[in-house]
Amino acid sequence: MTDKALSHITILDFSHLLQGPFATQLLADMGANVIKIERPGKGDLFRSLTFRDTWLGGESPNFLAWNRNKRSLALNLKSPEARAAIMKLAETADVVVQNFRPGVMARLGYGYEDFRAVNPRIVYCSGSGYGEDGPYENRPGQDMLVQGLTGIMAATGQADHPPTPVGAGFSDQVGAMNMVYGILSALLWRERSGKGQEVKVNLLAGMLAHQNQEMVMAMNTGADFERPNSGIGHPGMDAPFGTYPTTDSWVTIAMSPYATLVGVLGNDDLLRFDDPETLFDQRDAVWRAVAAETGKWSTDALIEALLAADIWCGEVKSHLGAAADPQVAHLGLVTSYEHPRAGTVKVIGPAVGMSATPPAISRPAPLVGEHTREILASAGYTESEIDDLLAEGAAGVPG
Template sequence: MTDTQTSAPAALAGIRILDFSHLLQGPFATQLLADMGADVIKIERPGKGDLFRSLTFRNKWVGGSESPNFLAWNRNKRSIALNLKSPEAKSVIMEMAKTADIVVQNFRPGVMKALGYGYEDFRAVNPRVIYCSGSGYGEDGPYVDRPGQDMLVQGLTGIMAATGQADAPPTPVGAGFSDQIGAMNMVYGILSALYWREKSGLGQEVKVNLLAGMLAHQNQEMVMALNFNEDFKRPRSGIGHPGMDAPFGTYPTQDGWVTIAMSPYRTLVGVLGNDDLLVYDDPEKLFAQRDEIWRKLAAETGKWTTAALMEALLEADIWCGEVKSHLQAAEDPQVRHMELVTSYEHPRAGTVKVVAPPVRLSETPATIRKPAPLVGQHTREILREFGYAEEQVSSWLASGVAYADEAPE
C-alpha cells in the first residue's frame, strides 16, 4: 500500500518524534502532531505492540482483526518493534535519539527511567531533545503508585459528581475525556517547548498529568466552588449544568431531544405558547425552582416534533440544538459540509472511517498520509534509514531484538 501523497507543505515537516506511548493520552497527542507533518516513529513491544491493539468495544474488530481504539489514535505513524530491555535495542534507540526532536511516553512514573530511557538518558546524547511525559497524577506524591486511568481521574476531580441528575449515580463523560484533555496539554507543552528551542537552542522536559489537566479544564467550576466554599448540587431534572438555572438543559420532543442553552426565558415561553409559565420569569425563581420549571417546559416541548421545535426556536434566536447519536452526528449536514468524517485504507482492516483532523491551517493543512501501522510494520525501513545493514537487521529480527509484521504490498 502506498502512502497518500500531498503537494501541500506540512507545518511540522522535518520534526521527528520517538513515540513510546500507548493507549490514548500519548497516542492522540502524537497523532495530532503527525497530522501536521511530524515523522512519528512509534516504538512498540515485539509481537504485542500498543495495549490498545488488544482492547476494543463490545468485542468488535474492524476488518475482523484490528482494534477501533488503536485505529482511532495512530494514523500517520510508522511502527518499529524493539525489545526495550535488549542492549542492542537501546543502542538503536539512542542512535535514533541523536536526530530526534521529541520523545513522548506515558508509562507509570519511573518505568522509563528504570529501563534507561529517562529524560537525562536522552539529553546525554541530544541536548536539544524535548522529552514529554504523561502520567495520571504527576511524578511523585501520595498517588504516584496509583493507576492513572481516565474514569478514575474524572471521579477524583469533581466532574463526575457534577454530571447527571441528583438521584442518579455520579456520571462519567461518555468518552475518554481526561485522556483527551491530557493529549491536548501534551501538544500544548510540546509546541511551546519547540518554540522556545527555536529561540534558545535548548531542549527541555515537559510533564503533563491527567489530574492537573482535568482541574484546569474545570476552572470556572473550581473558581465558583473555592471562592464561595460551596459545592454544586446536581439538578433532579434535565437541567444541563449544576450551576445553571432554567431553561438551560435538555428537553424531550415527540421524536427525540433538543438542547436549550442561555436564552431569554420570556422569549422561550412565547415560542412554546403557554403564558402561564411566565409566573417563573424571575432570576431567583429560575434557579430555585429550576427542576419544577424544567418539567413544565418539557411538557410543552414534548408536544412538538424536533424539526418543528428547532425551526421555531431558531427563528426566535433561541440558542438550541438537536441531540444526536454518534451515527446521527456523522450524517449531520454541517459535519458533512465541513468533511469532518473521512477514511483511510488499512492493509488488513480495509476502509477505516475516521474523524478528520480538527484544526485547519490555510498554508500547511493537516493531512492523513498513512494508516495506523501494524506492529513493527516499518522496522526494516527505519533501521535501514539509520544505516543498519540488511544482515544486521535480519539477525535482530531472528533473535527477538526487533520484530516486524510487514504489510502486504
C-alpha cells in the same frame, strides 16, 4: 504536495492507549515524522482492547482511531541492542513522548537524562495520571478514575442518579491536548535557546485546569455545586438551560430569554416562573413544566421555531447521527483511510485548518513493526544487521 508545518520534526513515540497516541497523532497530522516504538508481536495495549468486543479485520477500532500517520518500529526495550538502536535514532530526533507509570522508562534506561546525554536538544514529554511523585504516585491513572477525583463526575447527571462520567475518554483527551501544547511550546523555545527540556503533563492537573470556572466558583465561595434532579444541563445554571424531550428525540436549550421561550411554546402559564431567583431555586419544576410543552413538538418543528426566535438550541444526536449531520458534511469532517487488514476505515479528520500547511492523513494506523526494517535502515543499519536484531528478538516485524 504542500509542505506540512511539522515535517521537519521527528518524534520517538513510546506511548500507548489514548493520551500519548492522540497527542502524537495530532502532531503527525501536521506532518511530524512519528516513529511509534512498540513491543514486538503485541504492540500498543490498545491493539488488544476494543468496545463491545468488536473488531475491524482483526484490528481494534480504538487503536485505529489514534494511530494514523505513524510508522511502527517493533523493539524489545529490555534488549541492549534495541536500546542502542533507539539511542542512535535519538541523536537526530526532536521529541520523545511516553505515558508509562512514573519511573518505568527511567528504570529501563529511557528517561529524560538518558536521551539528553545523546541529544541535548531533545524535548522529552511525559504523561502520567497524577504527576511523577506524591501520595498518588503508584495509583493507576485511568480516565474515569481521574474524572471521579476532579469533580466533573460529581457535577454530571441528575441528583437521584449516580455521579456520571463523560461518555468519552475526556481526561485522556485533555491530557493529549496539554501534551501538544507543552511540546510545541518547548520546540518554539528551543528555536530561540538551542536547548531541549522536559515536559510533564498529568491528567489530574489537566482536568482541574479545564474546569477552572467551576473550581474558581467552588473554592472562592466555599460551596460545592449541587446537581439538579432533572435535565438541567449544568449544576450551576438556572432553567431553562438543559435538555428537553420532543415527540421523537431530544433538544438542547442554552442561555436564552425565558419569556421568549415561553412565547414560542405558547403556554403563558409558564410565565409564573419568570424571575431569576425562581428560575434557579425551582429549576427542576421549571424543567418539568417546559418539558411538558416541548414534548408536544417534533424535533424539527421545535428547532425551526426556536431558531426563528433567536433562541440558542440544537438537536441531541447519537454518534451515527453526528456523522450524518449536514454541517459535519459541509466541513468534510468525516473521512477515511485504507488499512491493509481493516479495509476502509472511516475516521474524523483533523480539526484544525491551516491556509499554508494544511494537515492531512497520509498513512493508516500501522501494523506492529510494519516499518521496522525501513526505520532501522534509515538509521544506518545494514540488512544483515537488521536480520540479526530480528533473530535475537531485539526487534520485530508483522507476523
